[in-house]
Amino acid sequence: MITLTVPPTFAGWRSAARKALQEGIPPGEILWEEAGGDAPLLDLFTLEPALPASIQSPVRVPPAFMELAKRVACHRAPTRWAILYRALWRITHGEPHLLDVFVDSDVHQLMGMDKAVRRDVHKMRAFVRFREVTHPEGVWSVAWFEPAHLIVELNASFFVDRFAGMRWSILTPDRCVHWDGESLGFSPGVDRSAAPGEDAVEDLWRTYYSHIFNPARVKIHAMQAEMPKHYWKNLPEAALIPDLLRAAPGRVAEMLSRSLIKSAPAESRETIISEVADWESLKESASTCQACPLYKNATQTVFGEGPRSARIVLLGEQPGDQEDIQGRPFVGPAGQLLDRALTEAGIDRKECYVTNSVKHFKWEPRGKRRIHEKPNKTEVSACKPWWKAELALVRPSVLICLGATAAQTVFDRDVRVLAERGTVVETVHAAKTLITVHPSSLLRISDPEQREHAYRRFVEDLTLVL
């Protein structure tokens, strides 16, 4: 076994590999090690065209391999040198077509690294953002970028082609590249603090970005696939994303309320709402919801509460008088009864996520009191995206539907609670979905004995999901 210590550059690897190949050392006998130092990664101007001529061998290395090797050399994985040599060895020892076999393990790894480097090269071209600073010789454009791989040299000529008439620098933690209008220079990497601050045009750019965005077609995953979060901190426009997302459901609700579609706007909101990734923004969006008329007469949106890691979700009907005032679910008389029943069933309410099918209190005045009124189908379905999004975040293994409204909105059909209570089935929302009565129905039974009996059955139902 011999150890070859090479500068971590394409040129360094190439000259070592050329010697090793001439000596006929098989890949299994070489240990590749990287030398330290700050040598340029790719010496763009002294590259020889191809390997075969120089190794004086009748065996040809396909130019495609050398092109590939140049890019793979920019990858950060220390294993790249050994894999490159093994592939080179195989190509020159009876497998000239090796690169065609994409499914070969070496080729597959090289192609994977190549893809990562090419993607990084492309992202650098896309996400570098220049800021103009004044310089004794005039305006100088300076950008800060954090490449995933060692691609600064590889990418420099792209920026010269594009901005040859400007003077610019791209600073990165690895290497910096400078163009003074005539020649290209490289210098060691720097710290982020060396990069300039704001540029006045960024405000206009942000205006453009927020207005070219269509709030009705939120697809966060599609965005993040192409613009992963780790790039965001250096993109002036990315700071707007959380706000744009937060405002999107409201903007759509508002557009929909102005539109002529009277039926089922819920589906379109559902997509948007379901993309709002964190609970706080979800709650905040719900607080301004106007997707059905119930918001008009209620004090506030009563959103669900409880740990986001809860195993059990309890879904009720709608907030009552107390809940509406306090802004929290199940805090009135029915809530107290629920707490008691849960404790008796051996369930800790603090470990449950508790919410409602409809988030605003619907009521009728009776004298000085506000009397609960059942929400109608349109209201229940308008509110459905909210609880669905809550469930998608919590992903409980148990969902308990308290009462008919909850059961109907979950199962999307008419449910006769008294006939179906106590059944546990699997649904898309939870492995165990239970239907039972709403605690407020117990409060309405006037006969103490019957009430006690009903209460027992309620506790029994709850134990079914333990």
Added chain:
Amino acid sequence: MTLDSKLSILADAAKYDASCASSGTTKRNSREGGIGSTTGAGICHSYTPDGRCVSLLKILLTNYCIYDCLYCINRASSGVQRARFTVEEVVNLTLDFYRRNYIEGLFLSSGIIRNPDYTMESVVEVARRLRVDHGFRGYIHLKTIPEASPALIAEAGRWADRLSINVELATQPDLDRLAPEKNLQRIETSMGAIKGRIDEFKTERKKFSNAPPFAPAGQSTQMIVGATGATDSAILNQASHLYGKHRLRRVYYSAFSPIPDASNKLPLASPPMVREHRLYQADWLLRFYGFQVSELAGETAPNLDLAVDPKMAWALRNPAEFPVNINRAPRETLLRVPGLGVRNVDRILAIRRWHRLRVDDLVRLRVSLKKTLPFIEVADHRPSLIGPALPAPAPFKLKQMDLFGPPVSVASGQL
């Protein structure tokens, strides 16, 4: 009005145009002067939370319009807020953004003010100043007004990389009902004229490398889906006609959405978003996979299946074509296998000269086995039975597809 508010209004008005492509033009750089470059491949400089790429500064010169196309937010009778950029403002905005590497170039469109020629002149003037006064080598896409004079269209092609004229609706009766000022015949005449000039440029270019360019990235168009009763078959036939006759580079499809205080000639609901997606898939199959419209959406079933992609739908209708032997079938046949894309087909062709493919290899190629296995034979797999063993179409998933788009027009600034 400040530049910032103009930009808000005129970007808002432009966002329903689906195209933002900056690819497929000639290679240029600024080493000999000017600013900008194109490499042939487009670059997306940012992505908005709707998942769309931001490649070009896509704006309207103005959203004032004398026409009254019913599906358009900028129509004369709409209550939308109006603004108008000066030529100078658009030129500077483009350069300011370009110098900071925010964009690949400009996509300029406009509502029609005074008359088609007047509008087209201003649009062309923006492009001319960018190219001539500032030596701009970046990408320019200009929306063309079919009613504008041929000389202006010719000048537009001189400066632009791409020209587009939106067909909007697949048939003339539909246009008559919703966009009475638009005439398919005239649109096609303009497209034909543009094609003629592009061809001329290509021939000249072969003889003299410095022949003046004409829309080197070709022309494209957009059709609205679901505003009228037009079937997918009608839409795809129109697309295929335009690809064939005028050599369009791209046809974009845009799902119609109802707009506030819309005319009662418009439907109340938008088509499912997934329909737009299926049309794109079908369009791809027509252009790169050797399919004919009649194979995808024919007389008996004129609309694409929303539950499965059009290639899978075709395969399920044609069990006799399967199984396909991955190690032997010709390229055209492989392209018709559900789950195999062009790239993987080409890889398979390269690999199998040296190596018989097995299921594991398909996994490495990231082929969806669930989709593909029922239709293929590889060294270590044959489908048990074609027919009953075929996968049942997946249930139509609502998530990820908004059934209702925005209640404002999807089409805006279409000249």
